[in-house]
Amino acid sequence: MRSTVYFSPVTGKDHAAVSSAARRLLETLLEQEDVTLENKVPLKVHFGEKGNVTYIKPQMYDGIIDLLEEKGTECCFMETNVLYTGERTTRERHTKLAREHGFTRLPVVIADGERGEDYTEVEINKKHFRTCKIAKAYGDYGQLFILAHFKGHMMAGYGGVIKQMAMGCASRGGKLAQHLNSKPFIIPFWCNQCNSCEEKCPAGAITIGRWSSIDRSKCIGCAACTAVCQTKAVQINLLSMIASLLGNSFTERVAEYAYAAQKGKKNIYMNFAIDITSQCDCVGSKMDPIIGDIGVFASTDPVAIDQACCDKLKEAGKKFTHKRLLEYAQKLGLGSRDYELVEVRGDTA
Ligand code: SF4
Numbered sequence: 001m002r003s004t005v006y007f008s009p010v011t012g013k014d015h016a017a018v019s020s021a022a023r024r025l026l027e028t029l030l031e032q033e034d035v036t037l038e039n040k041v042p043l044k045v046h047f048g049e050k051g052n053v054t055y056i057k058p059q060m061y062d063g064i065i066d067l068l069e070e071k072g073t074e075c076c077f078m079e080t081n082v083l084y085t086g087e088r089t090t091r092e093r094h095t096k097l098a099r100e101h102g103f104t105r106l107p108v109v110i111a112d113g114e115r116g117e118d119y120t121e122v123e124i125n126k127k128h129f130r131t132c133k134i135a136k137a138y139g140d141y142g143q144l145f146i147l148a149h150f151k152g153h154m155m156a157g158y159g160g161v162i163k164q165m166a167m168g169c170a171s172r173g174g175k176l177a178q179h180l181n182s183k184p185f186i187i188p189f190w191c192n193q194c195n196s197c198e199e200k201c202p203a204g205a206i207t208i209g210r211w212s213s214i215d216r217s218k219c220i221g222c223a224a225c226t227a228v229c230q231t232k233a234v235q236i237n238l239l240s241m242i243a244s245l246l247g248n249s250f251t252e253r254v255a256e257y258a259y260a261a262q263k264g265k266k267n268i269y270m271n272f273a274i275d276i277t278s279q280c281d282c283v284g285s286k287m288d289p290i291i292g293d294i295g296v297f298a299s300t301d302p303v304a305i306d307q308a309c310c311d312k313l314k315e316a317g318k319k320f321t322h323k324r325l326l327e328y329a330q331k332l333g334l335g336s337r338d339y340e341l342v343e344v345r346g347d348t349a
C-alpha cells in the first residue's frame with residue numbers, strides 16, 4: 001500500500017514560519033486523509049534535556065495548537081520519564097524542566113507516573129516481546145499526535161516518529177527492555193544501604209546489606225531502582241547492550257514498542273527535520289546541526305513519514321544507514337515504506 005506524506009520546506013530560524021507550515025500540513029492532512037480528530041488528543045513531544053539547545057521549540061507547535069483549539073480538541077503536552085539519572089528522571093523535575101524550556105501553553109502530563117511506575121502491559125505477541133510496558137496515561141486516549149524531532153541517535157540511527165513513539169511512550173521499564181532486554185544489578189561497593197531502591201521495587205527483588213543484590217528471577221525489569229539510586233550502585237548490563245546492538249535486535253525492539261504504542265489508535269504523525277543533530281535531544285549539551293534544515297512532514301503512516309525524511313536527508317548529501325528499523329517496522333504492519341510526497345506550501349514557507 002502506498003501512503004501519502006505531506007511536506008513543507010521551511011527553515012527553523014523563523015519559529016513563526018515553522019508554526020505556520022505545521023498548521024497548514026495538519027489542515028491538509030485532516031482534509032485529505034481518513035482521520036477524524038478526537039475530542040482529547042495529547043501532543044507527544046520531547047522537552048529536551050537540560051543544556052540541549054536543538055530540541056523543537058514550543059513556539060513551533062503554536063499553529064497546531066491554535067488549529068486544535070479552533071476545532072474544539074483538548075490537548076496537553078505528554079512525555080515519559082527517562083531511563084538514566086538526570087533532570088527528566090522524575091515527574092516533578094521533568095515538569096519543571098519542561099516549563100523552563102517554554103512548554104507553558106498547555107498542561108504537562110508525565111504519562112508514567114512519578115518515577116516510571118505507572119504502565120500498562122500492551123499485548124503484541126511479536127518476535128521480541130509478548131507484551132510491552134506502555135506508559136499508563138496513553139491508554140486514556142484513542143488518538144495520539146506524535147510530534148518528533150527528526151535527528152540521529154547513538155543506537156537507533158536517524159529517525160523521527162517511530163523512535164519517538166517507541167521510547168517516548170514506554171515506561172522506564174519499557175525503555176530498559178528495548179535497550180538491552182536485561183535486568184539491573186547492584187555494585188555492592190557503591191551501595192550506601194539507603195534502602196531507597198528496595199522500598200520502590202514492586203517485585204520484592206532487592207536485598208540490601210553488605211552484599212546488596214537483585215534477585216533476577218523476581219525482577220520484572222521496571223527500572224524503578226535505577227531512578228532512585230543516588231550513588232549509581234544500580235547498573236544496567238553494558239555487555240548485554242553491546243550484544244543487542246551487534247545482533248541487530250535493538251532496532252527490532254524499538255519497532256515492536258512503536259507497534260505497541262500505536263496499537264488500536266488513529267494517530268497523526270509529524271516530523272520536524274530542523275536543527276538535525278547526530279544525537280538525540282536527551283544529550284544535555286549544545287550540538288551543531290549536521291546539515292541545513294529540511295522542513296516539516298506530516299502523515300498518518302509512521303513508517304512512510306520516517307522513510308520520507310531519511311530519503312530527503314540522503315538527497316541533501318548525508319550518508320547513513322536506516323533501513324533495518326524501517327524494514328522491520330513495515331514487516332510488523334506498522335506502515336509502508338512506499339509513499340507519495342506531496343509538497344504543501346505554507347503562507348510563510
Ligand atoms: S529490581 Fe527489577 S523489579 Fe525491582 S525495581 Fe529494579 S528493575 Fe524493578
Ligand code: SF4
Nearest residue numbers: 191192194195197229
Ligand atoms: S538506592 Fe542505591 S545506594 Fe540505596 S540501597 Fe539501593 S543500591 Fe544501595
